[in-house]
Amino acid sequence: MAQTHLGTALVTGASSGIGALYAQRLAQRGYDLILVARNRERLNALASDISARTGRAVEVLPADLNDRTALAQVEAKLRQDASITLLVNNAGIGTHTPLLQSDVEQMTRMVELNVTAPMRLAYAAVPGFVDRGHGAIINIASIVAISPETLNGVYGGSKAFLLAFSQSLQHELADKGVQVQAVLPGATATDFWAIGGLPVEHLDQRIVMRTEDLVDAALLGFERGEKVTIPSLHAGEKWDAYEAARQAMAGQLSSSAVAPRYAAVH
Numbered sequence: 001m002a003q004t005h006l007g008t009a010l011v012t013g014a015s016s017g018i019g020a021l022y023a024q025r026l027a028q029r030g031y032d033l034i035l036v037a038r039n040r041e042r043l044n045a046l047a048s049d050i051s052a053r054t055g056r057a058v059e060v061l062p063a064d065l066n067d068r069t070a071l072a073q074v075e076a077k078l079r080q081d082a083s084i085t086l087l088v089n090n091a092g093i094g095t096h097t098p099l100l101q102s103d104v105e106q107m108t109r110m111v112e113l114n115v116t117a118p119m120r121l122a123y124a125a126v127p128g129f130v131d132r133g134h135g136a137i138i139n140i141a142s143i144v145a146i147s148p149e150t151l152n153g154v155y156g157g158s159k160a161f162l163l164a165f166s167q168s169l170q171h172e173l174a175d176k177g178v179q180v181q182a183v184l185p186g187a188t189a190t191d192f193w194a195i196g197g198l199p200v201e202h203l204d205q206r207i208v209m210r211t212e213d214l215v216d217a218a219l220l221g222f223e224r225g226e227k228v229t230i231p232s233l234h235a236g237e238k239w240d241a242y243e244a245a246r247q248a249m250a251g252q253l254s255s256s257a258v259a260p261r262y263a264a265v266h
Contacts, residue, residue: 004030007085008057010078011035012065012121015042018140018185019090021215027054029219031086034059036074065091065117066109075124082132087125089118089162090140094155107154114158119165126169129178136179138222139166143186143230146242159184163228170227179225183218185209186232 009026013019015037023033027050035043040062047058061077063070078084092114095102122137129135145163148156166182173180187208214231221229230239 005032006030008032008034008081008083009086009088010061010074010084010125011088011090012074012117013037013091015039015046018211018215019088020046021211022088022090022138022219023058024050025215025219026086026088027051027056027058030056032057032059032083034061034077034081034084036061036063036065037091038062038064066113071117071120075120078121078124079128082128084125084128085134086136086138087121088138088140089121090138091117092140092158094142094144095152097152099153102152102154110154111158114155115161118162122165122169126173126178130173130176133177135177136181136222137166137169138181138183138218139163141166141182141184143184143232145182145184167227179222181218181222181226182228183221184228184230185214185218186230 006029009023009031011019011023011026011033014023014033014035019037023035023046027033033047033050033056035047035058037043040060043060043062047060050056051058061074063074065071065074078087093110094114095106095110118139122139125135125137139162141162142155142159144150144156145159148160150156163182163184166180169178169180209232217231218229221231228239228243230236233239
């Protein structure tokens with residue numbers, strides 16, 4: 001049994017894969033849970049298992065986050081339940097299909113789930129966190145946020161949004177007691193790949209991480225206060241250099257004068 005109580009964590013996409021592992025690990029750490037996903041039966045089974053093993057209170061909230069009415073119900077829960085101290089924005093879909101071979105309606109649904117839903121849930125959660133001076137958001141992005149050429153471009157763009165959104169929230173909320181972490185998984189052994197049309201077994205297994213390893217590493221990064229966690233990047237100094245270069249440019253990106261390299265040649 002967990003000995004401490006850290007409040008309640010609301011986890012989206014919680015019925016399988018990364019989300020289910022987050023739910024289990026967070027309950028073990030001392031969080032009660034609100035589990036959000038479409039499949040009520042799988043949520044109920046997971047909730048019963050976690051509650052039996054940890055003694056934590058586990059609530060299920062079946063919702064399709066692509067449906068605005070269902071999304072609004074989750075938003076309302078985040079606004080109204082003051083016990084919630086952590087939001088894990090994990091729900092998402094992706095595909096490896098090239099941009100021009102993808103159905104634009106499916107791409108629109110991807111943007112609604114990967115971008116609109118976590119944005120709206122953050123907007124619902126943050127005011128309460130700020131008022132209480134305590135709270136955290138974990139946004140599950142992807143390595144394609146910084147390597148958009150790797151898979152489908154809309155998927156990469158949606159995860160780049162989540163990374164940029166996280167960085168902006170970090171900047172705005174740093175002095176308000178609210179922690180924001182972006183997690184950038186590489187290829188992970190979940191049903192994400194099969195749903196996208198490419199079973200994980202078809203990938204080079206040297207690039208595929210176990211879900212347990214990914215979640216445990218990400219939570220260690222969270223506990224260390226990392227802003228961006230990339231569990232599969234062994235050369236962490238490369239991210240540090242990348243981020244340092246980005247920050248160094250930040251104050252030089254807007255100017256009344258055109259850069260000399262663009263000046264008209266006479």
